[in-house]
Amino acid sequence: MSEEGTHGPVVAGVVTGVVGFSCSFVVVLAGLTAVGASGAQAASGLLTLCVTQALGMLWLALRHRIPVTLAWSTPGAALLATTSGVAGGWPAAVGAFVTTGVLIVLTALVPRVGDLVAAIPHSLARAMLAGVLLPLCLAPVTALVDAPAQVAPVVLTWLVLLRLAPRWAVPGALAVALGMVVATAHIDAAALAPQLAWTTPTWSLSALVGLALPLYVVTMASQNVPGVAVMSGFGYRVPWRESLAVTGIGTIAGAPTGGHAINLAAISAALAAGPAAGPDRARRWIAAVSAAVTYLVLAGASTALAALVVAATDGVMQAAAGLALLGTLGSALAEALADPGEREAAAATLVVAASGISVLGIGAAFWALVAGLLLRTFLRTGRPAAAPVAATERGTASTAART
Template structure:
């Protein structure tokens, strides 16, 4: 099989880093969302089972089919929206929330199958998409060095490993940074082994209940925030990284898989942006045509999370937060640089691209929609105004 011929150690490690960063950065928010709906421990485990397997399949299948990196994720703003909707929608029950998840999944399938979303994305200039990508990732690059305050030895040693890796073994740079970070954590006794527990996740079916308040108050906002704040940056990352993966079939696939796992707690699946950028960088594989293997390995690790639940989750939780943040920021440096270079290459698009970058990097959030969407809107408006020609 060509996949195993294309696979490399750096791709395996990058896949692990993708899952490590994605899971540890927002996993707590998913737990909070489930708890806000009154979920018991078995249902919370079921959510992780559904999301893990759902993300894994939605990552593996298109990556193998197109041989291009495609990484799925749960919707982070969606989880926040669920947590707030539990009190905002009167009398919202778990069954009604599950019904809203099903409706949202159907809407995602329709958005992909009708190709409306792809046609919109294909009209966005490369400079704007690249600037949005750089703006989304900037915070992670900055936070990589903020950890010097609380864990100076670990972060500075990881940074030194990053520089040496870039100089002497660029293909395995992320491997070296991860190894050095774990070694520092072991030496400083900062690994929280107590977080690791043996517990298998099992699916718990919840029969969907469809109510108009839940559909209006949760399903529609969940769909809008997922498409605007998650899928749109996800497509921008692919385009800015030079991959022309067909968008509509991928969106449709995530929607169908989402629909299958929704009754078990798989609330929303979408294209990843930040973690996807890790799998599309040179650290994943020196050959860009083989970087899809890093995405496939990320999907495998996501499936493992779904199957073994708290075991892998506890392992991830055992790592110090400074290690995770530094690892993500250092792994994304090349992608941030490439995004800025592509955004500012054309002098005619530079002003609009900078506006996109700044608005996106600001973290602005309006109407429950994140800064990536508003950065895109600001950049497109700026480009229209600056390039408007009088008759």
């Protein structure tokens, strides 16, 4: 194999891994901590996610010779970050992660389960995601006011790179934030070695309903279904059932050491499957292999990065995480509110999700979907049926579930 034939895919895979990791690892750490993980358990979760998604990518790419890339569920991590505690603590959260993996495997085995997810109105699923992201995306604003000297360099770096090199805007902002932590914080070098922390899962009804179900829905609707659409746009047919089985099993296996969920990559998938990975489409699968190796290398830095996040001045890393999620928030808002006929129900879903309420020990994301579905049903009773929104995307999921 010539150097010319491999250089493009290899570099594209490294970029895919670096960008995918740096754009949201802070969100992952914040999410795991919010549902009860200690610093060591959150670092273990980050390491686990890197390894499980890397192994899944290697399996799928080498077996099918297509650039299938996997990722951790960034929307899922954002959902965790806005959860105000879990009944049963961290072990119950781990039990919810296991259940999420089981549901993903069931989706692979039973097409009707996928149909249930596809039946959730796209506008409401995106509105729930937007509501989950909104509080996190306010962090750069509040942090800039509270700690301008520490946060302003992060925001300015993001702004400049967003204009000059958009792909590197978030990684650049995170690099500046981490650099400031390294320059000012004292970290015990003995605590930087990668390590796994095992937690025996437990199960509670409130954690299953309030955490596992929303995590499953947001992972399927905001990652797996768009991931198929992105790959289809580049002419690749994703092995849907096998991909779900791989990611579901990976989620189950990784849950006891802190991994919340892995899934098909959506945004970063374009980096490995698109023209940046070389002109020869038949060799772009090498980019997925390169991305997997990159994640395995980055896994070794997980504990050190988690320690830096913990040592950071309050607000700095939260601001960087909020900047990382702004693009996703904008996309979710645009899709949630695109159809005038769905707008009231979507808006209600958004505000309930953003409220952070907890009723009967069940978090806001679940109640947001309930409120949106009830309002949508009430408003549509007696009205002529409206044309479905995002029919193409839902059709992609429904068709893929049968392949």
